[in-house]
Amino acid sequence: MKIIHITASYKPAYIYGGPIQSVGKLCETLVGLTVSVEGLGIQDIQVLTTTANGQNELEVTTNKPISIDGVSVTYYKRLTKDHSHFSPGLLWGLRKEILHCTQDDKPGAQGGNKIETPKLIIHIHAWWNLVSLLSCFIAKWYKIPVVLSPRGMLTAYSLGNRNSFSKRIIHKLMGKQLLNYCHFHATSEQEKTDILKIVKPKSIRVIPNLVSLPLIEEKYETLGASGIKQETKSGDQHDSFKLIFLSRIEEKKGLELLFNALATIDISWRLTIAGSGEKQYVQSLKLLARELQLSDKIYWIGQVSNENKYSLMAAHDLLVLTSYNENFANVVIESLSVGTPVLIGEQVGLSDYVKSKAFGWITGLETATIKKNIIEAYQSQEKRRNIRNITPLTVRRDFSDDALAKEYLEYYKTI
Numbered sequence: 001m002k003i004i005h006i007t008a009s010y011k012p013a014y015i016y017g018g019p020i021q022s023v024g025k026l027c028e029t030l031v032g033l034t035v036s037v038e039g040l041g042i043q044d045i046q047v048l049t050t051t052a053n054g055q056n057e058l059e060v061t062t063n064k065p066i067s068i069d070g071v072s073v074t075y076y077k078r079l080t081k082d083h084s085h086f087s088p089g090l091l092w093g094l095r096k097e098i099l100h101c102t103q104d105d106k107p108g109a110q111g112g113n114k115i116e117t118p119k120l121i122i123h124i125h126a127w128w129n130l131v132s133l134l135s136c137f138i139a140k141w142y143k144i145p146v147v148l149s150p151r152g153m154l155t156a157y158s159l160g161n162r163n164s165f166s167k168r169i170i171h172k173l174m175g176k177q178l179l180n181y182c183h184f185h186a187t188s189e190q191e192k193t194d195i196l197k198i199v200k201p202k203s204i205r206v207i208p209n210l211v212s213l214p215l216i217e218e219k220y221e222t223l224g225a226s227g228i229k230q231e232t233k234s235g236d237q238h239d240s241f242k243l244i245f246l247s248r249i250e251e252k253k254g255l256e257l258l259f260n261a262l263a264t265i266d267i268s269w270r271l272t273i274a275g276s277g278e279k280q281y282v283q284s285l286k287l288l289a290r291e292l293q294l295s296d297k298i299y300w301i302g303q304v305s306n307e308n309k310y311s312l313m314a315a316h317d318l319l320v321l322t323s324y325n326e327n328f329a330n331v332v333i334e335s336l337s338v339g340t341p342v343l344i345g346e347q348v349g350l351s352d353y354v355k356s357k358a359f360g361w362i363t364g365l366e367t368a369t370i371k372k373n374i375i376e377a378y379q380s381q382e383k384r385r386n387i388r389n390i391t392p393l394t395v396r397r398d399f400s401d402d403a404l405a406k407e408y409l410e411y412y413k414t415i
Contacts, residue, residue, distance in 0.1 A: 001041050001042055001043060001119045001120075001121065001412060001413070002042075002043055002044040002045075002046075002101055002119070002120050002121070003030070003042065003044070003045045003046075003120075003121050003123055003412060004046055004047075004048060004094070004097060004120070004121070004122050004123070005023065005026075005027055005045070005046070005047045005048070005123045005124075005125065006047075006048050006049075006090075006094065006122060006123065006124045006125065006131065006132065006135045007019075007023050007047065007048075007049050007124075007125040007126065007131070008049065008050055008052055008085040008126060008129045008131040008132065009049060009050065009052040009053070009085070010023065010024065010047055010049035010068070010073060010075070011024045011068055011069070012058065013052060013053040013054075013058060014303075014306070015053060015054045015248075015276060015303070016052075016054075016248070017247060017248035017275075018209075018247070018248075018328070018329070018330040018331065019125065019126060019151045021211070021212060021306075021330055022151075022187075022209040022210060022211070022328075022330060023047075023125050024068075024069070024071075025209075025210040025211065025212050025401070026209075026210050026405065026408065027045060027047055027071045028069050028070055028071055029210055029401045029402065029404075029405040030042070030045050030405050030408065030409070031045050031070050031071050032070070033402065033405055033406070033409070040409060041409075041413065042409065042412075044072075045071065045072070046065065046071075046072040046073070046074070046097075047068075047071055047072065047073040047074070048074050048076070048090055048093055048094055048097070048135075049073060049074070049075055049076070049090070049131075050075065050076050050077070050078040050085050050087045050090060050131060051075050051076070051077055051078060052078055052085050055081055057077070057078075058075065060075045061075070062074075062075050062076060062077055062089075063075075063076060063089060063093075074093060076089035076090040076093060077089060078090075080130075083128070083129055084129055084130045085129045085130060085131045086130040086131075087130075087131060090131060090135070091131075091134050091135065091138060094122075094135055094138055094139075095138055095142075098120065098138070098139070098142050098144055099142075101120045102120070102142070120144050120145075121144070121145050121146075121147060121412050121415060122135065122136075122139040122144050122145070122146045122147070123146075123147040123148075123149070123185075123412075124136055124139075124146060124147070124148050124149070124182075125149045125151060126149070126150065126151045126153055127148070127150045127151075127153040127154055127175075128153050128158070128167060128170075132148075133170070133174065133175065133178065136148070136178045136181070136182065137174075137178060140178060140181045145183065145415050146181060146182045146183065147182070147183050147184070147185055147411070147412070147415065148179070148182040148183070148184055148185065148201075149184075149185040149186075149187070150184070150186075150191070150195065150327070151187070151327055151328075152191065152325065152326060152327030152328070152349075154179075154194065154195050154198050154199070155191075155194040155195075155198075155325055155327070156194065156197065156198075157252065157324055157325035157347075158325070159171075159198070161251070161252065176199065179198075179199040179201065180199060180200060180201070180202075181202070182201055182202065183201060183202050183203045183204070183205075183411075183415050184199075184201040184203070184204040184205070185204075185205060185207060185408075185411065186204060186205070186206045186207075186327070187206070187207070187208055187209050187327050187328035187349060188206065188208070188327060188328055188349030188350065188352070189206055189349075189352060190327070190347070190349045190351070190352070191206075191327040191328070191349055192204055192206050194325075194327075203414075203415070205407075205411050207404060207407045207408055207411065208328065208399060208404060209328050209330055209333075210399070210401050210404050210405065211330050211333045211334060211337075211399055212306070213333070213334065213337040213395070213396060213399075214310045214337065214338065239268065240268040240269055240270045240297075241267055241268065241269040241270070241317055241318070241374075241378045242269075242270055242272070242315070242316040242317045242318070243269060243270065243271045243272070243316065243317070243318050243319075243320050243374075244271070244272045244273075244274065244312065244313060244316040244318070244319050244320070244335075244340075245258070245271065245272070245273045245274065245275070245319075245320055245321065246272075246274040246275060246304065246309060246312065246313060246319065246331050246334075246335075247274075247275050247321065247329075247331055248275050248276065248277060249273070249275045249276060249277030249278075249281065249282055249285070250277050250278070250281065251281065251324075252323055252324045252325055252326075253321070253322075253323050253324075254321075254322040254323050254324050254345065254365060255273070255285055255322075256285070256288060257322045257365050257367070257370060258271075258320060258322045258370065259285070259288055259289060259292055259294060260292070260367045260370075261322075261367045261368075261370035261371045261374065262292075262294060262297075262371075262374070263292040263293070263294060264367065264368075264371050265371055265374060265375065267375065267378055269297060269374075269378075270297050270298075270299070271294075271297060271298045271299070271320075272298075272299045272301060272312070272316065273298060273299065273300050273301070274301050274302070274303075274304045274309070274312060275302075275303060275304070276302055276303045282300075286300070309334065310334065310337070310338050313334065313335045313338050313340045314338040314339065314340060316340055317340070317341075317377075317378075317384065318340065318341055318342070318343055318360075318374075318377050318384070319331065319332070319335040319340055319341070319342045319343070319344075319360075320342075320343045320344075320374075321342065321343070321344045321345065321348060322343075322344070322345045322363065322365060322370055323344070323345050323347065323348055324345070324347060324365070325347045325348075326344075326345075326347065326348040326349050326350075327349045328349040328350060329344065329348050329349060329350050332344060332348065332350045332354065333350070333395055333399055336359055336360075336387075336391040336392075336394075336395045337391070337392055337395050337396070338392065339387065339388035339389065339391055339392050340388070341359060341360045341361075341377065341383075341384050341387040341388070341391075342354060342359065342360035342361075343360055343361040343363060343373055343374065343377055344360065344361075344362060344363070345362075345363060345364075345365055346362050346363065346364055346365075347365075353398075357391075357394065358383075358387075359387055359390075359391055360377075360387065361373045361376060361377050
């Protein structure tokens with residue numbers, strides 16, 4: 001069996017946040033399993049992607065496979081610099097790969113005998129871009145099975161948010177038929193429920209994301225609120241309740257909701273915001289912070305490297321994520337892996353896991369509810385200490401790379 005992963009962006013385009021991490025980790029673990037474990041039935045795994053890196057392009061070799069952390073990746077240039085990621089080269093490359101994989105399976109190949117060749121599966125990551133839509137169309141045209149991981153892009157929230165009119169037109173004219181052709185991978189039960197409200201897939205299976213975690217033996221120094229060297233703000237106190245938001249800064253993350261709640265809290269707190277986003281939107285958030293008189297308590301530190309983010313989270317008391325919708329939220333597992341409890345919205349995919357394990361606080365999105373949960377987290381020092389001691393080992397057991405990757409392989413084989 002051969003697996004071709006299609007994704008509009010790939011490492012090192014970390015500007016796109018968690019999905020980049022998850023897709024890369026999945027592909028690397030699958031490749032590792034095929035090398036170390038015999039009898040899995042996987043002959044080849046490769047990635048077709050574009051040079052997308054926000055408004056810029058990755059400086060990588062294009063149009064031929066290169067090894068990225070052990071994975072064969074082919075980058076293609078894109079014609080558009082927006083979220084459509086239109087890349088004729090990638091589509092042509094996919095067609096060539098399909099024809100190459102199916103040609104030897106025809107009678108008369110290899111001296112007139114039909115030979116056994118690997119079955120081919122196309123695994124598409126994300127939706128609502130021309131790479132995903134047109135790759136799915138090509139796979140359907142050649143009758144190649146497709147696994148689609150929407151990664152939070154098939155929800156009522158995503159349909160009604162950015163470019164909602166265009167999405168609905170595309171869905172009606174083309175998208176619905178393509179989606180009905182696909183087998184679906186959901187990262188959480190919540191995402192599965194969201195998907196089934198929009199489409200009736202051939203099949204659907206819930207398998208959590210693979211998340212890169214630091215070594216358990218790694219020790220974390222208390223680096224201060226930002227986890228990096230920086231000047232202490234006037235009036236700052238060392239015993240402040242240290243909150244952190246670490247994610248791509250965009251509307252669905254609900255930072256306005258968090259700010260409005262924090263403006264009503266009279267305990268000593270400080271908030272680190274780590275991540276990047278569109279300049280205009282970030283500026284609007286900073287303006288809101290000033291209007292609410294929160295600016296002196298908020299640290300905006302921008303994008304944080306993978307090497308520094310774990311120390312950064314470990315230096316805080318609570319990770320906060322009051323998103324309107326998240327299919328999974330890798331940062332929740334990353335935070336728990338270093339023992340930092342979480343406060344997350346009830347529409348975050350991992351909310352069921354956090355609630356069942358008592359690893360933090362689940363909140364509604366009303367100002368009063370967010371305020372209540374932050375204060376409760378602040379007052380629950382013993383619970384936070386227990387979480388810090390328990391979670392690093394627990395999440396590594398519950399989200400084992402090899403165990404999860406084998407679930408993906410079983411799903412491929414079933415298809």
